[in-house]
Amino acid sequence: MLEPLLCDLSVPGRVGFRFPEPDVPLAEIPENLVRQNLPLPELYEVDVVRHFTRLSQLNHSIDTGFYPLGSCTMKYNPKLNEETARLPGFAHLHPMQPIETVQGSLALMYELQEWLKEIGGFAGVTLQPAAGAQGELTGILLIRAYFEARGETQRVKILVPDSAHGTNPATSAMSGMHVIELKSDDRGNVDLQALKAECDETLAGLMLTNPNTLGLFDENVEEVIRMVHEAGGLVYGDGANMNALLGIVRPGDLGFDVLHYNLHKTFSTPHGGGGPGSGPVGVAAHLVDFLPAPVVTILEAGDEGMELPPLYGLESPPKSIGRVKSFHGHFGMMVRAYTYMRVYGKEGLRKVSEYAVLNANYLLARLRAHYHVPYDRVCMHEFVAEGRWPDAPDIHALDISKRLMDYGFHPPTNYFPLIVHESLMIEPTETESKQVLDEFAEAMIKIASEAHSEPELLKNAPQITPVGRLDEVKAAKELVLCCAVGAYNR
Amino acid sequence: MYLPHTDAERKAMLATIGAERLEDLFQDVPAKYRFPELNLPQALTEMEAMGELQDLAWANESTHDLICFLGAGAYNHYIPAAVDAILRRGEFLTAYTPYQPEISQGTLRAIFDYQSLITSLTGMDVSNASHYDGATAAAEAISLAYANFRGKRTKVILSPNLHPHYRQTIHTYNHGSPLEITGEQLDISAGPEALIPMIDENTALVIVQYPDFFGRIYDYTALVEAAHAMGALVSIAVNPLALGMLKTPGEFGADIVTGEGQPLGIPLSFGGPYLGIFATRLEYVRKMAGRLVGETVDNRGQRAYVLTLTAREQHIRREKATSNICTNQGLIALASAVYLSLLGKYGLRQVSEICYHKAHYAAQQITKLKGFELWNQAPFYHEFVVRCPETVKDINAYLLEYGILGGYDLGQAYPQLENHMLLTVTEMNSREEIDLLVETLAEVSNA
Incomplete structure (x- = not known):
């Protein structure tokens, strides 16, 4: 019997938490505005702690095992970061406090802006976006604002390669831009002919993920960027794959005009079961004035001789696109990312990318003989294999993924990128040891063999997980999205 | 540290790949931009990093150090x-x-x-x-x-x-x-x-x-x-x-x-x-x-x-x-x-009502002061607007000297509400703290 839901556990009359009784006279409450029924659970603390602890045990996580989910950079999330983010001076700071009382936090944000500028090769950074997708939105709004300011409002076309993450076209559409898909060539690069055909006076920009979602560094990246710039467009970098580039190359040096970082991928802040993320955006000099408000600046310079620190403050850039969320962004994630960068330092950050790339190429080398790799060249931090064989026609990538669970591994990303059939997108990250990679490779090789000899093992997988394969059609047809109202207080 | 590779393992892995050095894996990156020298600080040990982060956190004065009457969309509550x-x-x-x-x-x-x-x-x-x-x-x-x-x-x-x-x-x-x-x-x-x-x-x-x-x-x-x-x-x-x-x-x-x-x-x-x-x-x-x-x-x-x-x-x-x-x-x-599951049916109503009562007590006491006036006409929950006899900036600076984080300066977002402060009271504010706020505001009103 799996752990039930909260609504199944509630016992009328049980109390989980008490506050001190009010120490002030009671005020009159306007009866017409008071709710009669508050249908929430009635549990005590042991119920609650056991419930959520048991739920947690139904999850696969980085802390419990290998998680090679491509494009998600599931690296180890250091425990130190969790401690620093919870320091009372950070965790209990109100976002609207007078700046004199928050100088430590502003100093941290300022330094983080500086370091992200340095790593990406950019002139300005905003820390405000809440996640990668919001960073993308910010980036596209910046591009649009730039062209509006120049009076080039006919530039409404955004090119998105067919290998791109689904957020790229969704973001462009959300910003009111026209999305044109660009095909990839047979080496996985942007097809230069296709690009050339779109380079006209309506071009606003290109959204480029580099390394791309095949895990490949675009061999023509300089040419691609030059063509877009010559047509008057700007180049947006999807920084989802920055884990391959720390200290390896700075996107700003290559000519990218905008790029979002994912603090929850590259800089180790925990994924938390789907968030919170954090998606700072770096920009070249010509876009700095358009950054969202506020950015952290130095209001008064410090004096090192006098041991006087600078006075930090918040400022709105002169042509700002405005605010993209409340307050100053996901500060708690910034503390974690700052801590991470501080521990690695400049040499360490280059090692992060070098070993991420080493691990991916090692797995690629071990699996190449057993799985078809359609774009087979030296990869960056991830690679894409096909989960199908001509002589095992009933087996799909999904079956391989489910079978991996029986071996204790989280599967790779399935069915993405869309340009590879039955794709398995594998990103090991730098924090995995050779032993773990070898165990994973052995399991993958064994599954390739099972696919031919005992395909039912794959079809019936997973067997050892808390639940088996789910009826997803039923979930979508007979929508049950919450416990019935009043279910807590039967 | 969070990187496991020994020298021997790195060599063995490179041999499997068929590369000699780590650098060989980056041939697709344009040579003139490859391996930039980054102007970033040197690495720290966990102990050193913790020390640096603690120093930064100590440079702040948080709602644990101050008595908080600031809300405006972010609220100081007890977390079980x-x-x-x-x-x-x-x-x-x-x-x-x-x-x-x-x-x-x-x-x-x-x-x-x-x-x-x-x-x-x-x-x-x-x-x-x-x-x-x-x-x-x-x-x-x-x-x-x-x-x-x-x-x-x-x-x-x-x-x-x-x-x-x-x-x-x-x-x-x-x-x-x-x-x-x-x-x-x-x-x-x-x-x-x-x-x-x-x-x-x-x-x-x-x-x-x-x-x-x-x-x-x-x-x-x-x-x-x-x-x-x-x-x-x-x-x-x-x-x-x-x-x-x-x-x-x-x-x-x-x-x-x-x-x-x-x-x-x-x-x-x-x-x-x-x-x-x-x-x-x-x-x-x-x-x-x-x-x-x-x-x-x-x-x-x-x-x-x-x-x-x-x-x-x-x-x-x-x-x-x-x-x-x-x-x-x-x-x-x-x-x-x-x-929500821990507080449940009783706890959430309790904390919700405590905030209401405490805010009303504070509003009642503050509006007794000369020069302070309640702006709200309608019923309110745990925040209320007070017209002040001085600029909110000056009042808040004075309050801060007494360790009190004053309310939000409404003039920032609403020019017509210059000298109006949005005060917030939650279960975290004891009656003593509210009384201290009122006494300190009284000094402003008498000055």
Whole structure:
């Protein structure tokens, strides 16, 4: 019997938490505005702690095992970061406090802006976006604002390669831009002919993920960027794959005009079961004035001789696109990312990318003989294999993924990128040891063999997980999205 | 350290790959830009890094060092110990979006619990798995309404009493869109009835806040009826903690409820990460953005949970998706679910009422002072506006000398409210602290 839901556990009359009784006279409450029924659970603390602890045990996580989910950079999330983010001076700071009382936090944000500028090769950074997708939105709004300011409002076309993450076209559409898909060539690069055909006076920009979602560094990246710039467009970098580039190359040096970082991928802040993320955006000099408000600046310079620190403050850039969320962004994630960068330092950050790339190429080398790799060249931090064989026609990538669970591994990303059939997108990250990679490779090789000899093992997988394969059609047809109202207080 | 490779292992791995050196793996990177010298600090050990971070944290004066009467959209509440104990579990903390339901039932069931708690709290039919924060959730309500009318209704009415950050975010999201966003020019002292004459047959959505930015609580039933009479939708941005005692937006007939979930067990953390609540009626579920967990069965006949209605989302629909949102605020939604289940039926009402009583005591005491006057006409929840005899900046500077974090300076966002302060009182403020605030303000008033 799996752990039930909260609504199944509630016992009328049980109390989980008490506050001190009010120490002030009671005020009159306007009866017409008071709710009669508050249908929430009635549990005590042991119920609650056991419930959520048991739920947690139904999850696969980085802390419990290998998680090679491509494009998600599931690296180890250091425990130190969790401690620093919870320091009372950070965790209990109100976002609207007078700046004199928050100088430590502003100093941290300022330094983080500086370091992200340095790593990406950019002139300005905003820390405000809440996640990668919001960073993308910010980036596209910046591009649009730039062209509006120049009076080039006919530039409404955004090119998105067919290998791109689904957020790229969704973001462009959300910003009111026209999305044109660009095909990839047979080496996985942007097809230069296709690009050339779109380079006209309506071009606003290109959204480029580099390394791309095949895990490949675009061999023509300089040419691609030059063509877009010559047509008057700007180049947006999807920084989802920055884990391959720390200290390896700075996107700003290559000519990218905008790029979002994912603090929850590259800089180790925990994924938390789907968030919170954090998606700072770096920009070249010509876009700095358009950054969202506020950015952290130095209001008064410090004096090192006098041991006087600078006075930090918040400022709105002169042509700002405005605010993209409340307050100053996901500060708690910034503390974690700052801590991470501080521990690695400049040499360490280059090692992060070098070993991420080493691990991916090692797995690629071990699996190449057993799985078809359609774009087979030296990869960056991830690679894409096909989960199908001509002589095992009933087996799909999904079956391989489910079978991996029986071996204790989280599967790779399935069915993405869309340009590879039955794709398995594998990103090991730098924090995995050779032993773990070898165990994973052995399991993958064994599954390739099972696919031919005992395909039912794959079809019936997973067997050892808390639940088996789910009826997803039923979930979508007979929508049950919450416990019935009043279910807590039967 | 977090890197495992020994020299011997690195060599063995490179040999398997067929490369000599790590550098050889980066031949595709243009040589002239390869391996830049980064101007970044040197590495620190864990002990040193902790020391540096502690120094930065100590350079702040937090709400643990000061007596806090500041709110304006982010609130100082007590967080029960069990909440963080659950959040620290690596199985929740270090998992990602539950794409593989067989090994993600923990996250999926926790989200389903969250969706159930939010629908109960708001009186709505469905809740998504959360948005980034109160501001972005309010902005996504517009996308829902716009899609609902297939772009044929182009007017959105924003109450001027909606949080300024929410309004600013809405403008950023909708810059250059065909929508006409109006209403903010109305008199802020008027009640919701002032919005009614603006609603017409081109109106897609009316957005109000509850309690509003100034802490006032209104019955929105008449507004909702007027909007529905014109075929328009109404979205109400809530403080979920206030719903521990107040009538639900569902009872007013609201179509969408958004809100800032931070009061539900989320630390202030200098503004984030917080929690965007988004709930609606069943009929709008397919127009709603964001992740959604549904119930189903597995092939062993067990009840099980899975991400559902994914056809609305970016990874399937690409440029035709309801939104570009990819993540939710997973861990923060979990925090609020633990908080709501622990406080439950009794605790949430208790804390909600304590905030109400304490705020009213404070308001009563402050308005006895010469030169201070209560601006609110309508009933209020745990925030209220006081007209001050001096600039808010000066008063707050004086309060800070006594270790008191004063209220929000309303003149920043509303020029007509110069010298008006928005004060917030929660269960964290003892009567002694409130009395100290009043005494200190009395010194300003007598000066």
